[in-house]
Amino acid sequence: MPPKAPLNWGLLPPSFLLPSSTRSLIPLIQQNATQVSRPAITYTSIRTIKSTFKPKPDRFAYNPSKPALNSTSTAALERKAHSTPLRTGLLANKKGMTAVYDSETGKRTACTVLQLDRNEVIAHKRRDKNGYWAVQIGAGQKEARNVTRPMLGHFAAAKVHPKRWMAEFKVRNEAGLQVAVGELVGANWFTPGQWVDVKAISRGMGFEGGMKRHGFSGQPASHGQSLMHRGMGSAGGSQGSGSRVLPGKRMAGNMGNESVTVKNLKVLQVDEKNGVVVVNGCVPGPKNQIIRVTDALGKPWPQGPMTTAEIAPPAAEVLTTSGSAEVAADATATTTA
Template sequence: MPPKAPLNWGLLPPAFLLPSSTRSLLPLIQQNASQSSRPAIAYTSVRTIKSTNTPRPDRFAHKPGKPALNSTSTAALERKAHSTPLRTGVLALKRGMTAVYDPSTGKRTACTVLQLDRNEVVAHKTRDKNGYWAVQIGAGQREARNVTKPMLGHFAGAHVTPKRWVAEFKVKGQEGLQVGVGQMVGAGWFNVGQWVDVRGISRGMGFAGGMKRHGFSGQPASHGQSLMHRGMGSSGGSQGSGSRVLPGKRMAGNMGNESVTVKNLRVLQVDEKNGIVVVNGCVPGPKNQVIKLQDALGKPWPKGPMSVEEGVPVEVSVGEGGAAKATASATA
């Protein structure tokens, strides 16, 4: 097929095709076109539908009035800064429960005794090297023959004895690293009356049924009910739920032996010499269970020591000789 001639949409048709009334206007149109120095601007109209709805906020913004969340690691640390403790925590052993009495009112308060066992700083985690701020604490003692060579070198670099337990405690910033590597953190790290959070592994109960594990009421005990008194009942529908058991259904299974956090426990007593911290209420786990003890996240930050020198009492920091005691008392 021969090529089609382009359509000249911007040109007027021939004069013989125009009506007689328009032919008289052709000289004026040509004169105005020659006098006009501004080039013609091509404009193409687009027909759309005008929406009356207001634009929706960004779906990545956690609140409509705030900007979208940033995906960088620095922005993530800034978002968690308000809930990150200012200083490190410690590892403690649960020794059991007892009770203390208020001498003024005679009120009895149940409490748990936690004992610190040679907590020493093993390493520091910095923002430049590790991506976050944290203090690595080691507690207890272990024979060198029972420790792997990489961990032996790790402990030797910090100039501490091999530890039985090692844990990390995140801090808000560099001011939380004032506790130097190799220094020991005692019970004086906490003040009487402050709030703490405890984390530990709960006591394992083995395989348990629905009534013990989730508190189900069970089936009726009479009226023809046979051998199903402690049964959990139906576990899923047929057609309505897709003929399946929905994910997350509470059923019989292993009970306990999981990480549990108890928040906002008040410190009742502190014994720096014996490394004992007494907290109000119960603590997860059996006796001799390792517990993580740190400042409470849901309470105002305590005005506690940020370094070991600020938290150790005078009688503990000085030596046993008389000259050292005299020097300490004179300095005080």
């Protein structure tokens, strides 16, 4: 089909179609049109429903009363600074649960015994090189023949023995890197009375049903119910939910064996000689499970040590104290004689 000519609305028809009385007025109409030129007004009518809700502010919109938005890595670290610990955490082994009694009130408190096994600083992660601040901690011991050559070189650079477990603990700034590479950090890193967060892999329970995994009540245990007492029941509606099972439906499946964090556990006792830290409550994982112990994020930061020098006195002071004690003992023996 040939293309259709556009419709010229508002234009005069050809002169031969006009009556003779109107043809004489065409020059006057054209003259007035050239003298008076009005701007073209375009208006599009939109029919909508007026909402009674105020528009929500866009969190990415610029506001003069707020600082400019930044999308740099430095700005991201500043936003996370309030929830980043000031110092590193440590790795511990879960030895089991016991109970302690208060000598004054006689109250029994359930607790978990955690043992620290040769925690040493392996490396430091810096902002200019790695993009963040962190301390790499190694614990335990491993035979050199069971360690790959790249990892042997990594341990040799830190001048430490091969470690069985390794983990990184992020810190807020460079002040958290005051623990030097190769230093041994003991149980006195934590103080009695402070709050800690523990993180570990929970105990795996295999494939479990809905009652044990999600706490379902099961089907009625009365007359007429047969072989479905512990069944989960209907998994999805018909027409109301689209004749399908919605994503995320709680069903039977693998239970446990996932990362679990228990927050705000109180440190009850610390034994530096045996490397034992006793915390209040339960800790995820079976016995001999490796545990990440850090300062609690939901509590004020503890006034704990930032370096190992703040934990143990320097060797010079120890020698001076022992030397003065020997001199005092010799003076006492001479006086007695």
